[in-house]
Amino acid sequence: MKKRVLFVCLGNICRSPAAEGVFLHLLEQSQACDRFVVDSAGTGSWHVGKAADARMRAAASRRGIHLASKARQLERADLNRFDHILTMDASNLSQVQALVQEAGGSSVARIEPLLSYRSRFDLSEVPDPYYGGAEGFEHVLDLLEDACSGLLQAIDDETPSAAADQASSGTLWRNRSTRA
Numbered sequence: 001m002k003k004r005v006l007f008v009c010l011g012n013i014c015r016s017p018a019a020e021g022v023f024l025h026l027l028e029q030s031q032a033c034d035r036f037v038v039d040s041a042g043t044g045s046w047h048v049g050k051a052a053d054a055r056m057r058a059a060a061s062r063r064g065i066h067l068a069s070k071a072r073q074l075e076r077a078d079l080n081r082f083d084h085i086l087t088m089d090a091s092n093l094s095q096v097q098a099l100v101q102e103a104g105g106s107s108v109a110r111i112e113p114l115l116s117y118r119s120r121f122d123l124s125e126v127p128d129p130y131y132g133g134a135e136g137f138e139h140v141l142d143l144l145e146d147a148c149s150g151l152l153q154a155i156d157d158e159t160p161s162a163a164a165d166q167a168s169s170g171t172l173w174r175n176r177s178t179r180a
């Protein structure tokens with residue numbers, strides 16, 4: 001069964017579409033595209049339907065990464081449509097957790113900060129580059145490449161039996177610290 005991964009930020013025009021593109025690029029490099037469904041969404045609705053920010057597209061393109069997604073808003077169904085929801089900052093995480101509460105308090109998706117998978121950087125949030133300069137977009141891509149690599153490794157390390165247990169029980173993903 002394919003793993004379903006959703007990246008979430010505020011506007012879905014800078015960080016989460018870049019995370020989606022970086023993760024897809026890693027999948028292409030490891031010939032793993034057919035094992036995943038990858039998407040991104042924003043907690044806000046201002047930019048729905050828009051392509052990713054031109055500055056982010058240009059920065060990603062210089063690394064050979066094509067950002068093709070169009071912005072959409074996170075919706076309640078996403079909580080059960082994806083196995084993993086990765087948020088960019090503490091505000092996104094709170095918004096997704098609030099949506100879980102509205103939906104009755106549980107989700108199929110395991111919801112966690114993307115940077116919990118980082119290894120090279122000592123940061124817990126992906127900063128919003130929207131109002132800053134070009135270097136902010138490069139920094140975001142550096143963070144995303146680091147964390148997405150760790151995320152892919154972690155998902156690959158999940159045992160098929162653990163994933164099947166989760167699917168059949170309908171419970172939340174176990175806390176990362178308790179994962180086998």
Ligand code: 4NP
Binds near residue numbers: 009128130
């Ligand atoms: P993102 O960045 O959450 O990484 O897509 C933003 C883009 C636009 C706005 C805020 C954040 N905005 O306020 O329009």
